[in-house]
Amino acid sequence: MLPWFTDKQFPLYLAPMAGVTDVVFRTICKELGADVMITEFVATEGIMQQDERTRKYTEFTDEQRPVGVQLFGADGARMGEAAKKIIDWKQPDFIDINFGCPVNKVVSKNGGSSLLKDCGTLASVASGVAKAVGHIVPVTAKIRIGWDEKSINAPDVCHILQEEGMQAISIHGRTRSQGYRGEANWQVIGECAESVSVPVIGNGDIASGADVKKRREQTAVSGVMIGRAAMQNPWIFREAKQYLETGETPPPVPIQERWQLITRHCDMAVNSNRYGNERQSIMAMRSRLMAYCKGFPGAKPLRQRLCTVASLMEIEDLAAEHLQSLRAEE
Known part of the structure; x- marks a missing residue:
């Protein structure tokens, strides 16, 4: 066994x-x-x-x-x-x-x-x-x-x-x-x-x-x-x-925590050198980013922008912008 x-x-x-x-x-x-x-x-x-x-x-x-x-x-x-x-x-x-x-x-x-x-x-x-x-x-x-x-x-x-x-x-x-x-x-x-x-x-x-x-x-x-x-x-x-x-289902993971993991995953991918330089790594991550953001509020325009990201800074800026827009709607 x-x-x-x-x-x-x-x-x-x-x-x-x-x-x-x-x-x-x-x-x-x-x-x-x-x-x-x-x-x-x-x-x-x-x-x-x-x-x-x-x-x-x-x-x-x-x-x-x-x-x-x-x-x-x-x-x-x-x-x-x-x-x-x-x-x-x-x-x-x-x-x-x-x-x-x-x-x-x-x-x-x-x-x-x-x-x-x-x-x-x-x-x-x-x-x-x-x-x-x-x-x-x-x-x-x-x-x-x-x-x-x-x-x-x-x-x-x-x-x-x-x-x-x-x-x-x-x-x-x-x-x-x-x-x-x-x-x-x-x-x-x-x-x-x-x-x-x-x-x-x-x-x-x-x-x-x-x-x-x-x-x-x-x-x-x-x-x-x-x-x-x-x-x-x-x-x-x-x-x-x-x-x-x-027997209890925990509450959904907050969007902020999700974004923290997304940006960390991207940072780890870049530093792993698995996919090449930063641009190549982030481009390789695009399909993963699409999966992570499925079901997010405002997902459609967000996914359109994720199709073009090519740097960690762009992802961090996008995360900050998305979270700010959600706070503004509260």
Whole structure:
């Protein structure tokens, strides 16, 4: 059993999201109560070629532990070698295998959710990684419930993954063909959790503490994974823990506190050198800023201006201006 799963613990995972869950955002979510982190996925071949850009995706701090590095690929032996290299560099708490990504550029390389259609290759990938590094760190996997509505096979896939040495399985409750549309199917997630002995982490449509409590009480999952809701509201981890403890929903985070976190996130992104200079970093942050400001009073004109920001000073000025306009309306 992985140490972060106990009778008293119901871990809240931050879902790995390409372009979102970088080392900076993981730091913020950890401070706000996320229990377990997984890096953005990294390509096996990028690791094998020791590509510097790929290695950046594996970065994490000790404060973020327990943290796993997520790999994708379709060659179990190569992925096992890549996992060894990652462990030599970074010593993560676990390796996670991506069998869930729906993005075309991953699927076209026979990675991510494409392997849900090819359970033989999926088994060989899981086995290859587990045999290579499973004696050093746990190996886990993330899947979707199937390729499409006609081929929902998550319970069968979970049995295969358990047999091949996976120590935990995260399940996004949508098919690959759904993308992020429609509702997550928690009935299938629940069936999977009941049918295997390893912990199952449920993922999909978790947007509040009440959602976490509902899934904990109504399914056999051992934890939940929160993705898109955290992009807009990283406080969800803190809110969920408070709700689980007290049954009370905390009041909404004040706009001023939200702006403080937004400007801090931008400052951390610039200082991380992940995206280049200040201008490049702020431009890379624009989509994140859009998510943060969703639902703000006066959001539409605000979002139009956020499309053009290119410096920390512009963001700080915009925050001050927005807060001042809200005070004037009181």
